[in-house]
Amino acid sequence: MKHILAIGFNSTMFTSVENTLKPYYDVLSLPSNRELITFFRQRKPVDLFLLTISEDDIEGLDAYDLIKRFPAMKTKPIIFLSESKDTMLEKKVFLLGETDYISLPVTEEMLLHRVDNGIELADLRRERPYVERYQDAISISFAELVECRDGTTGGHLKNTTRYFDILLHAAMESDDYIDEISPEEVAVLLRSAALHDIGKIGINDEILRKGSSLEDYEFEYMKTHTTLGKLAFEKIIKETGGTRWLYIAMDMAYCHHEHWDGSGYPNGLKGENIPLYARMLSIADVYDALTSSRAYKEAYSHQKAMNLIVEGKGSLFDPTLVNIFIMVNEEFEKQLYENKKVTIH
Numbered sequence: 001m002k003h004i005l006a007i008g009f010n011s012t013m014f015t016s017v018e019n020t021l022k023p024y025y026d027v028l029s030l031p032s033n034r035e036l037i038t039f040f041r042q043r044k045p046v047d048l049f050l051l052t053i054s055e056d057d058i059e060g061l062d063a064y065d066l067i068k069r070f071p072a073m074k075t076k077p078i079i080f081l082s083e084s085k086d087t088m089l090e091k092k093v094f095l096l097g098e099t100d101y102i103s104l105p106v107t108e109e110m111l112l113h114r115v116d117n118g119i120e121l122a123d124l125r126r127e128r129p130y131v132e133r134y135q136d137a138i139s140i141s142f143a144e145l146v147e148c149r150d151g152t153t154g155g156h157l158k159n160t161t162r163y164f165d166i167l168l169h170a171a172m173e174s175d176d177y178i179d180e181i182s183p184e185e186v187a188v189l190l191r192s193a194a195l196h197d198i199g200k201i202g203i204n205d206e207i208l209r210k211g212s213s214l215e216d217y218e219f220e221y222m223k224t225h226t227t228l229g230k231l232a233f234e235k236i237i238k239e240t241g242g243t244r245w246l247y248i249a250m251d252m253a254y255c256h257h258e259h260w261d262g263s264g265y266p267n268g269l270k271g272e273n274i275p276l277y278a279r280m281l282s283i284a285d286v287y288d289a290l291t292s293s294r295a296y297k298e299a300y301s302h303q304k305a306m307n308l309i310v311e312g313k314g315s316l317f318d319p320t321l322v323n324i325f326i327m328v329n330e331e332f333e334k335q336l337y338e339n340k341k342v343t344i345h
Contacts, residue, residue: 001026002119003045007033007063008052013083013104017050020108021115033063040070048118049078053089064096077118143194146201156288157194159339163284163332164193167321170328171280176320180276185244192249193281196256199229226266229253251275256282261315279318283309283325286316291336302333 006029009018021027030039051063068074077100080093085103093101100114143157168189171177200208203225207218214222233250240246255269255278262270290305300308306329313322325332 002047002122003028004048004050004115005030005039005046006050007036009050010052011083014052014081017081017104017106017111020111024112025115025119033066036063036066040073043072046073046076047122048115049076050115051078051080053080053082053093054084054086077121079114079118142198146197155339156292157197159288159292159335160196160281160284161190161193162335162339163287164281165190166328166331166335167280167284167325168277170324170331171321174320174324176324177276185248188245188248189277192245192252192277193284195229195249196252196281196285197225197229198232198253199225199227201232202228223257223265226254226257248277252278252281254278256285258282259316260318263315274318279321283317283321286312287332302329302336306332 003026004021006014006018006027008031009015009029010031018027018029028044030036049063049067053061064078067076067078079100079102081102081104082089083104090101090103100118102111102114106114146157168181168186172181172183172186203222207214207221210218230250230253233246233253236242237246237250252275254266255274258264258267258269258274258278259282260271260274260279262268264274286309287305290300290308291302293299306326309317309325310322313319
């Protein structure tokens with residue numbers, strides 16, 4: 001049975017709420033928040049909190065603050081209950097980012113429905129770390145599968161993801177993108193970046209593993225890895241219903257060779273029509289390609305690679321992102337040597 005902790009249930013109306021829930025949940029009631037700290041120290045289980053609140057009684061908000069101070073409790077869903085309809089109070093509660101606000105009286109059916117939703121949210125929050133670990137494992141496995149087939153670019157996916165990480169965090173701190181990138185999405189973006197070349201699984205070995213420069217017709221064929229990557233993610237999204245991770249990963253796989261001036265492929269997208277994260281990835285991708293040795297080219301130095309990227313500002317690359325790249329180029333250079341690049345000219 002799920003456990004609900006009710007705080008401040010000291011009126012007839014709140015008592016009726018408690019009685020409605022007791023046949024379905026293990027409900028423990030505390031008359032005020034003064035008993036909360038003792039309760040937490042006893043390590044008793046809680047799946048959801050019910051807090052009473054009113055405009056002239058801030059005890060519910062004090063209880064909220066106490067809950068958030070305990071690491072084991074801060075992710076638990078919280079439902080506020082009020083004995084009157086107060087739109088300003090309701091707005092204040094939702095600005096806190098909490099689960100729900102219920103003004104009483106309320107029907108038994110509606111109360112149970114809202115509490116059930118809160119309990120379901122608790123279960124999802126508990127399962128989320130496991131889901132994310134599975135997603136990371138799948139992402140790494142597919143990325144390594146690509147690298148096993150493409151023997152000419154060992155380490156490229158991991159290296160590119162590390163460079164992307166540097167650029168991403170720098171962009172998050174800049175005035176230009178501070179409102180466009182959520183810190184909560186960083187893990188999703190890094191997971192997606194590692195899969196940007198997944199379409200190469202569909203490229204035949206003769207072209208993929210060729211030890212010299214590609215002929216024009218071979219390069220045109222190689223370009224299709226972007227479309228193949230998109231198709232792979234579309235199939236997964238169709239079967240699973242899709243998550244933001246999959247859509248971001250699809251955009252990166254499909255658009256990381258688009259150019260700011262519209263000269264890239266596969267669709268000749270231009271400027272901000274190219275997804276932001278794909279524009280970031282293209283800089284990281286090119287930097288690693290330039291500083292890596294291939295059978296048909298030597299590895300370029302950090303300075304030479306940097307100069308070439310700067311030359312591509314406003315043509316190949318987003319000019320704002322190039323400016324950010326210049327600001328953090330020393331971090332790129334440090335990562336380059338940590339990747340143990342050899343024979344740098």
